[in-house]
Amino acid sequence: MPEPLLEVAGVSKSFWGIQALADVDLNVYPGEIHAITGENGAGKSTLMKIIAGGEAPDQGSIRFSGRAIAMIHQELLPFPDLSVSENIFMGRELCRRIPGWIDRGRRDCEARELLSDVGVSIDPRSRMGDLTVAEQQSVEIAKALARCADLVIMDEPTSALSDRESEALFRIITGLKQRGAAILYISHRMQEVLRLADTVTVMRDGRRVGTCPASDLNEPLLIEMMVGRALNPASKRKSTPGETVLEVRDLGRPPHFEGVSFSLHRGEILGLSGLMGAGRSDVASAIFGLTPATRGTILLNGRPVLVRSPAAALAHGIAMVTEDRKEFGFIPDMSVKENVTLSSLARFGWGPFIRSDVEATVAEQQMQRFNMRAAGRDQPVKFLSGGNQQKVAIARALLADPEILILDEPTRGIDVAAKTEIYSIITDLARAGKAILLISSEMNEILSLSDRIIVMREGVAVAELVPDTTSPEEILRYAIPS
Amino acid sequence: MPSRADGAPSPEKSFVLESNAGPARQSRVTAARRKPWPAEATLAIAVALLMAALSLLRPNFLNLANLVNVFRQISINGILAVGVTSVLLTGGVDLSLGSVVALSGVVAASFAHPAQHAVFVPVALGILAGAACGALNGIVVTRGRVAPFIATLGMMTAARGLALLLSGGRPVSNLSPSFTRIGAGDVASVPFPVVIFGAVGLITWVMLTRMQLGRYIYAVGGNENAARASGLHVRSVKMAAYTLCGAMAGLAGVVLASRITTGQPNAGVGYELDAIAAVVIGGTRLSGGAGGVGGAMLGALLIGVINNGLDLLNVSSYYQQIVKGLIIVGAVWLDRSKQK
Numbered sequence: 001m002p003e004p005l006l007e008v009a010g011v012s013k014s015f016w017g018i019q020a021l022a023d024v025d026l027n028v029y030p031g032e033i034h035a036i037t038g039e040n041g042a043g044k045s046t047l048m049k050i051i052a053g054g055e056a057p058d059q060g061s062i063r064f065s066g067r068a069i070a071m072i073h074q075e076l077l078p079f080p081d082l083s084v085s086e087n088i089f090m091g092r093e094l095c096r097r098i099p100g101w102i103d104r105g106r107r108d109c110e111a112r113e114l115l116s117d118v119g120v121s122i123d124p125r126s127r128m129g130d131l132t133v134a135e136q137q138s139v140e141i142a143k144a145l146a147r148c149a150d151l152v153i154m155d156e157p158t159s160a161l162s163d164r165e166s167e168a169l170f171r172i173i174t175g176l177k178q179r180g181a182a183i184l185y186i187s188h189r190m191q192e193v194l195r196l197a198d199t200v201t202v203m204r205d206g207r208r209v210g211t212c213p214a215s216d217l218n219e220p221l222l223i224e225m226m227v228g229r230a231l232n233p234a235s236k237r238k239s240t241p242g243e244t245v246l247e248v249r250d251l252g253r254p255p256h257f258e259g260v261s262f263s264l265h266r267g268e269i270l271g272l273s274g275l276m277g278a279g280r281s282d283v284a285s286a287i288f289g290l291t292p293a294t295r296g297t298i299l300l301n302g303r304p305v306l307v308r309s310p311a312a313a314l315a316h317g318i319a320m321v322t323e324d325r326k327e328f329g330f331i332p333d334m335s336v337k338e339n340v341t342l343s344s345l346a347r348f349g350w351g352p353f354i355r356s357d358v359e360a361t362v363a364e365q366q367m368q369r370f371n372m373r374a375a376g377r378d379q380p381v382k383f384l385s386g387g388n389q390q391k392v393a394i395a396r397a398l399l400a401d402p403e404i405l406i407l408d409e410p411t412r413g414i415d416v417a418a419k420t421e422i423y424s425i426i427t428d429l430a431r432a433g434k435a436i437l438l439i440s441s442e443m444n445e446i447l448s449l450s451d452r453i454i455v456m457r458e459g460v461a462v463a464e465l466v467p468d469t470t471s472p473e474e475i476l477r478y479a480i481p482s
Numbered sequence: 483m484p485s486r487a488d489g490a491p492s493p494e495k496s497f498v499l500e501s502n503a504g505p506a507r508q509s510r511v512t513a514a515r516r517k518p519w520p521a522e523a524t525l526a527i528a529v530a531l532l533m534a535a536l537s538l539l540r541p542n543f544l545n546l547a548n549l550v551n552v553f554r555q556i557s558i559n560g561i562l563a564v565g566v567t568s569v570l571l572t573g574g575v576d577l578s579l580g581s582v583v584a585l586s587g588v589v590a591a592s593f594a595h596p597a598q599h600a601v602f603v604p605v606a607l608g609i610l611a612g613a614a615c616g617a618l619n620g621i622v623v624t625r626g627r628v629a630p631f632i633a634t635l636g637m638m639t640a641a642r643g644l645a646l647l648l649s650g651g652r653p654v655s656n657l658s659p660s661f662t663r664i665g666a667g668d669v670a671s672v673p674f675p676v677v678i679f680g681a682v683g684l685i686t687w688v689m690l691t692r693m694q695l696g697r698y699i700y701a702v703g704g705n706e707n708a709a710r711a712s713g714l715h716v717r718s719v720k721m722a723a724y725t726l727c728g729a730m731a732g733l734a735g736v737v738l739a740s741r742i743t744t745g746q747p748n749a750g751v752g753y754e755l756d757a758i759a760a761v762v763i764g765g766t767r768l769s770g771g772a773g774g775v776g777g778a779m780l781g782a783l784l785i786g787v788i789n790n791g792l793d794l795l796n797v798s799s800y801y802q803q804i805v806k807g808l809i810i811v812g813a814v815w816l817d818r819s820k821q822k
Contacts, residue, residue, distance in 0.1 A: 290711060314713035328711040331704035333772050342701055342712045345694045352693050396712060 003065065005030045005182050006051065006151055011060035013046055020046045021206045023060070028151065028182045030066075033173065035185045035197035035214070038226055039441065043206040044186050048153050051184070066151055066182075070144030074155040076136050080129030085111035087128050088143045114142040118172055134165035141172060152176060153184045158192060159277060170196055188226075188275065190219050190480060202226055220473070227443060227472040241451060242266030244302070245435040246318075246404050248287065251296035256282040257459040258295070264404065264435045269426065271450030271467075272439045274479045279459040280439045281323050284406045287437070288320040289313040290328070314343060319402035321393045323409040323439070325386070329393040332382035336374050337363035339381050339392050343400040366395040371421060387418025394425065405429060408439045423449065443472040455479050525764060525780040525813075529787060536791040543794055550673060556786030557675035558583075558734050558741075562757035563764075563778040564683050565730025568690070568723040570761055573703040573770025574623060574630035576724065578615060578637035579731045579757055583750035585645040586611040586735030591654035591745025594661035601660040608736035609729050615641055616728015620721040638754070645747040654745030665741025675737050679779075682730060686775045689726075699723055703770025759806075760785055763813040784809070 008026040012019070021043045028034050036044050049055045051062060052071045078087055085108045094103045094110065111124035120138040128136065137157060144152050154173075158166045173183055173196065187193055193200055194214055201211040202225040209225050244263045252258040257279030264270050272280045286293035289307040297304050300316055307313045313320070322328035330339045340363050341348060348358045363377045370391040374384055381392055390410065397405060407426065411419045426449060430436055440446045446453060447467045455463040455478040463478040536543040543549075562579050569576045590608030593599050615637055622633040667674045690696035698719045701709040710716050734753075739745045764781035766773025785806060792802045 288711075309715075310711050311713040311715055320711070322711055327705075328707050331701050331708050331771070333704050334700065338697065338701075342697070342709075342714070345697060349694055352695060354692060354694055354697060356692070400713065 005066050007063040009061050011057045013058050019206050024208050031180050033183045033197045035193040035200045037193050038203035042203040068147045068149040069151045070149035071153040072140045078128045083125050085124035114145050118142045133160045151182045155186045223473050241268035247299040249297045251293050253293045260461050267433050268451050269430050269436045271446040271453040273446050274456035278456040280456050284408050314400050317403035319397035319400050320406040321397050330381045335378045337377040340366050340395045343396050387414040404435045406437045522776045529784050540794045552786050552790045553676045554673045556782045557679040559756050560679040560782040561682050561734040563760040563782045564686050565727040566757050567761050567775045567778045569727045570766050571699050571703045572723045576727050577634040577754050579754035580750035581638045581641035582612050582615045582731040583735040585641045586732035587739035588645045588649045588745040588747050590736045591739045594657045596658040605736050609732040612732015613729035616725040620724030624717040624720050649747040662740050662743045683779050759810045
């Protein structure tokens with residue numbers, strides 16, 4: 001066995017008290033394509049960030065004996081208005097004898113060579129923003145070559161590529177391997193992983209579940225490793241869904257999602273499952289009016305309604321707790337009280353004025369009801385933990401007294417105790433007759449909470465399942481693009 | 483909503499609540515102790531110290547006449563600062579203030595010739611002209627999605643042009659005594675402009691701290707996306723802020739025209755920057771969401787006291803500008819280094 005190029009030993013990392021990685025070991029050898037796979041939130045991205053030096057591990061060590069590591073992100077970060085060659089040599093420009101004077105001729109010439117090494121014919125003088133995503137990726141790889149990177153990390157590189165473009169990428173990756181570089185390839189597309197990789201490491205809940213040669217694996221085996229056998233559904237809830245409250249017909253906002261139809265009943269929890277980018281959040285945002293749908297109809301209690309903004313949605317009795325808590329969830333400098341009452345201030349008002357005594361009482365009630373841990377109702381929300389911030393967002397949505405509540409990844413990045421509390425809040429709400437649309441990437445969560453599950457894949461609803469008769473394996477089979 | 487009747491609280495639950503009540507009350511005390519020292523307090527102390535120092539150096543600083551004079555001098559800038567506070571809190575900016583002051587002064591003066599109209603007509607029209615400019619700024623910012631800097635820069639140029647056009651490039655003079663009394667008169671030896679400054683400040687303070695609109699202004703500046711997702715009409719909130727700001731610039735223009743007894747189309751150049759400086763010295767964040775009108779008023783006072791003090795100390799006005807510049811940067815630098 002040759003010396004490993006990269007040796008990760010016992011790496012642990014936690015954010016805000018949540019274990020993102022626990023005691024992960026990983027060896028990568030020169031000339032190896034090593035795939036890392038696992039469900040959303042398994043810790044793949046955190047591990048890559050630590051390897052690339054973007055985050056420091058809490059524990060453990062990383063030994064890298066090569067020259068350079070290049071990381072190709074899922075979302076490419078090019079300078080769209082600069083030329084291809086300028087992008088390739090960004091930060092290490094080729095200079096003439098006078099410092100600061102760029103040798104453009106040599107730059108374009110070397111860029112052309114690098115691009116032909118990668119095996120693509122792109123004019124190094126063309127504008128980066130005019131290239132397709134696949135071409136931009138090739139440029140990123142050329143950039144890695146220019147830096148003499150002997151470890152290239154690729155995070156879901158095919159997520160935005162067509163089949164043909166993916167094939168071209170695989171050829172490039174194989175070429176890199178033949179030059180002796182090691183590739184860490186992150187993907188949850190099973191067929192890709194099995195075809196391309198020499199070695200596969202599966203991660204789950206921040207731990208390495210196993211590492212084996214790709215030749216020893218097949219799809220069902222891989223799914224089993226990803227999901228894990230230890231699924232312990234939380235206490236089942238007897239549900240008696242009532243009449244239809246919300247119905248969407250042929251809802252769409254291409255290219256994000258299209259032709260989505262379903263109905264939601266009083267007292268029901270409808271789970272929306274699927275991989276990241278499958279369009280689940282887009283459907284939710286459309287119903288809530290954050291990014292209105294361009295096609296289809298939304299019917300509330302049988303009557304078609306137009307939802308062009310969250311304000312309109314709230315007026316119709318639709319509330320939502322968004323996935324991106326930082327961006328949409330709360331006003332960081334405002335207090336717990338002010339955040340909780342923001343959507344329903346008019347109700348605690350006296351004309352245009354705020355009745356501060358009523359507001360304070362209401363805020364205290366909500367803090368008790370959700371067991372929020374804050375230094376007081378006047379503490380700015382930015383100082384709370386993720387779980388408590390999420391409770392603030394849920395409290396605000398509920399205080400608007402909605403009939404329909406959309407919860408998008410309500411427990412993401414939250415510690416276990418707060419998760420359990422949020423689960424019981426959700427089931428209580430359903431019992432009280434709210435109609436709930438639950439989006440979650442956690443199998444456990446969606447299986448144990450939902451009455452029905454709709455699986456989305458690439459912007460289309462592909463299956464409707466019942467938790468009692470389905471399994472994580474079945475859901476994944478529908479969710480994963482083949 | 484699940485009602486209380488959903489189930490009688492189990493003893494376990496009530497235990498949890500009680501065990502929380504203790505630490506919660508305790509930590510509220512620590513939170514109060516940890517609560518960041520308000521920028522207003524620092525500023526008030528700075529102003530007080532400065533005034534004490536000045537009165538030692540020049541005993542006539544504390545003369546009632548001089549103090550009244552200081553306040554009279556800051557009242558225009560103070561009114562503008564109060565107005566622009568709301569805009570800055572939404573994360574916007576208004577560079578058109580100075581031009582709007584000139585325009586509304588010209589408009590008001592044109593209707594304030596002796597025996598022409600009752601005094602409230604020119605006053606109302608001046609304020610209305612300002613409010614119209616502000617509303618137009620708001621429309622361009624919210625509907626046209628033009629950056630506030632650009633939108634109000636355009637208004638700054640256009641409003642100046644309109645002021646010159648309406649006045650034919652000449653000062654509008656020969657104003658009725660009832661109109662010029664606004665700038666020259668007083669109540670119990672407090673000049674009218676100071677009374678107006680105080681009233682405008684108080685009203686805006688009530689709006690920002692006690693009314694829904696104020697809360698929404700902070701929310702929009704604090705996190706626009708979250709404000710929208712909370713069901714706020716973000717555009718209307720911004721419209722309100724710009725329109726109010728314009729109306730107050732209109733009011734400042736009326737006061738100025740009355741005090742100098744002419745509608746001066748070239749008046750108010752650079753006033754917007756003095757106003758923004760006062761607000762920023764007062765602790766309001768340029769990116770929005772934090773700050774307040776009290777700080778803005780104190781900021782205007784600080785600038786006024788320094789100007790007056792340097793006058794009394796016979797410091798050349800050239801130095802005065804340098805000192806003012808240093809104070810603007812220094813105050814914000816201090817404030818930011820405290821935050822980190």
